[in-house]
Amino acid sequence: MTTETLLDVRGLSVRFAMPRKSMFGQRPVLHAVRDVSFSLRAGRTLGLVGESGSGKTTAAMAAIRLAAAQSGSVLFDGVDLRKLDAEAMRQRRRHLQVIFQDPYSSLNPRERVGAIVREPLDLMMPELSRSDREERVRELFGLVGLRPDQMALFPHQFSGGQRQRVSIARALATNPRLIVCDEPVSALDVAIQAQILNLLRRLQDDYGLSYLFISHDLGVVQFICDDIAVMYLGQIVEFADRPTLFSRPRHPYTAALLSAAPSLARRKSAGYIREGAVKGDPPSPLNIPAGCAFASRCPRVQPKCRDERPVLRGNAADSVACHYPLD
Amino acid sequence: MTEPLLSIRDLKVEFSTRHGQVTALNGIDLDLLPGETLGIVGESGCGKSITALATMGLIPDPPGRIAGGRIVFDGEDITRAGARRLRSLRGADISMIFQEPMTSLNPVFTAGDQIAEAIMLHQSASKAEADRMAVALLRTVGIPEPERRARSFPHELSGGMRQRVMIAIAISCRPRILIADEPTTALDVTVQAQIFDLMRDIQQQFGVAIMLITHDMGAIAEMADRVAVMYAGRIVEKGGADAILDNPRHPYTRGLIGCIPVLGKEAGGEKRMPPLAEIPGIVPPLHLLGQGCAFADRCPLAFDRCRAESPALEGDSHKVACFAAEMEAA
Numbered sequence: 001m002t003t004e005t006l007l008d009v010r011g012l013s014v015r016f017a018m019p020r021k022s023m024f025g026q027r028p029v030l031h032a033v034r035d036v037s038f039s040l041r042a043g044r045t046l047g048l049v050g051e052s053g054s055g056k057t058t059a060a061m062a063a064i065r066l067a068a069a070q071s072g073s074v075l076f077d078g079v080d081l082r083k084l085d086a087e088a089m090r091q092r093r094r095h096l097q098v099i100f101q102d103p104y105s106s107l108n109p110r111e112r113v114g115a116i117v118r119e120p121l122d123l124m125m126p127e128l129s130r131s132d133r134e135e136r137v138r139e140l141f142g143l144v145g146l147r148p149d150q151m152a153l154f155p156h157q158f159s160g161g162q163r164q165r166v167s168i169a170r171a172l173a174t175n176p177r178l179i180v181c182d183e184p185v186s187a188l189d190v191a192i193q194a195q196i197l198n199l200l201r202r203l204q205d206d207y208g209l210s211y212l213f214i215s216h217d218l219g220v221v222q223f224i225c226d227d228i229a230v231m232y233l234g235q236i237v238e239f240a241d242r243p244t245l246f247s248r249p250r251h252p253y254t255a256a257l258l259s260a261a262p263s264l265a266r267r268k269s270a271g272y273i274r275e276g277a278v279k280g281d282p283p284s285p286l287n288i289p290a291g292c293a294f295a296s297r298c299p300r301v302q303p304k305c306r307d308e309r310p311v312l313r314g315n316a317a318d319s320v321a322c323h324y325p326l327d
Numbered sequence: 328m329t330e331p332l333l334s335i336r337d338l339k340v341e342f343s344t345r346h347g348q349v350t351a352l353n354g355i356d357l358d359l360l361p362g363e364t365l366g367i368v369g370e371s372g373c374g375k376s377i378t379a380l381a382t383m384g385l386i387p388d389p390p391g392r393i394a395g396g397r398i399v400f401d402g403e404d405i406t407r408a409g410a411r412r413l414r415s416l417r418g419a420d421i422s423m424i425f426q427e428p429m430t431s432l433n434p435v436f437t438a439g440d441q442i443a444e445a446i447m448l449h450q451s452a453s454k455a456e457a458d459r460m461a462v463a464l465l466r467t468v469g470i471p472e473p474e475r476r477a478r479s480f481p482h483e484l485s486g487g488m489r490q491r492v493m494i495a496i497a498i499s500c501r502p503r504i505l506i507a508d509e510p511t512t513a514l515d516v517t518v519q520a521q522i523f524d525l526m527r528d529i530q531q532q533f534g535v536a537i538m539l540i541t542h543d544m545g546a547i548a549e550m551a552d553r554v555a556v557m558y559a560g561r562i563v564e565k566g567g568a569d570a571i572l573d574n575p576r577h578p579y580t581r582g583l584i585g586c587i588p589v590l591g592k593e594a595g596g597e598k599r600m601p602p603l604a605e606i607p608g609i610v611p612p613l614h615l616l617g618q619g620c621a622f623a624d625r626c627p628l629a630f631d632r633c634r635a636e637s638p639a640l641e642g643d644s645h646k647v648a649c650f651a652a653e654m655e656a657a
Contacts, residue, residue: 201599262545
């Protein structure tokens, strides 16, 4: 398998100015993504994992320029997307597609699903004739497990899983190289989740797609991702390949996530007690602590952690931002 | 054998919809023993929440109604109880926590007031006593600085803290049954783990019996002593948690366990995990249920008999409603 880098994100930061609290007050700044770097190999899946507010979605959206970043570079196929002018960026968009979490709000309720799937072709590939585009839509419906006779229906006539198949067909329409999958299965029932996850993996194998896969569910991540970046309060705290992360997590937060994730092996009958559980909630991104952001919840916290912010250190297989990582 | 605290027999719940009368629960039998956790698992629309609401006497009528069967709590059939009796049971003997703590708390009252309200409703306590008990309860459910948090409004609390407040309200009158309807679905994973740990602590401390409704087999493994698997308004498999997880007999239960990407051992190296088991199709709408087994259309083992008649739940401690499973066992 090729190990060519498709997407290389360096030092990406995203800040949002929040509304003033009072008329003469300063506008509070929310640091959503702080100096994040990661790279995605062609044909692979990189997971961005974290809890709500960790900045995983903002980081991914900034990487494909759907959110404005304040600093950093995003090399896609060697070209810095952040330096492209609007028209050049528009041309690139056919290689960058998104599947959103909620298949109910991400499809236009007034459009027929055939037209929804055709729209990227109309916009990005006008050189194709109308009948070629229709033919491509028909083909896409087959690829994602829908019937061509369903093309004339509206989104409300489909179940959640089928709507997500429509979203996937739309994302595939222009033969993209990278698809950002933003929690694509978390709104679906468990049995439907499995159908969609298997479909995504099959499409990746058949078309050499690269996925940037955003999820809070470590079971899903272990199933679909090759490399994983664990995010906490806007930063990557651990980056590792899948076998390393799941067998030897090094950041205490990664370990806590793993011990919190559902597993069939932990049985009440066997007197299971959770180890490495964390207390409390994540701190606010409006008021980021000086030292390690995880210090307030960390079971292994030392005085140094509260004063000095750890940086991501290590090699390509595993790097961790922690003063006292687990062995 | 221990006497069950709650025993549901042949419970039928019907709703009138624009498709006519549909049967949301079709002959449910369940027992909840004192101090145990019973897990009820299934996809959305299978009747888990309706079972919980029926037990609380909260089926909206109309459009719903209990069309048959009994729900016996401590010797009393509560399907026949009047509104007044139900009000005195709810909160005091049987209480419930819901999926979304933001919508189940009142936004214009403080956390402390809402706990005190439940206490004053069911116990003869003055406002001052109830306030003191509310603070003590907040401490019990692990909220830091309980005196200050008692004066917070729901929007000032995080999702995890709101769910802790809900639990404080639910246990304020030392109920004997706690019904938890997907209590952690709206929460982040680490907070979800905290809430499950809290529920286990509370069960040990107060001996409350828990009915845990979930779609998550991982939560079942961690929390439940016994499990009922529901599909389209019926129980399709029922038994001890270990028996169900290690030796599922109904094809639906097998599918539910196989289709969930739960954490597994790394195969090592670059090797990926095998594809997930799939249950094809979706849960059928209730108004389209026919004579046969409701799962037949999605079932890999279905044969003619499955489409003609509906299998009954049979077996000793591990019961299953499936013709194919019966043949397998024979």
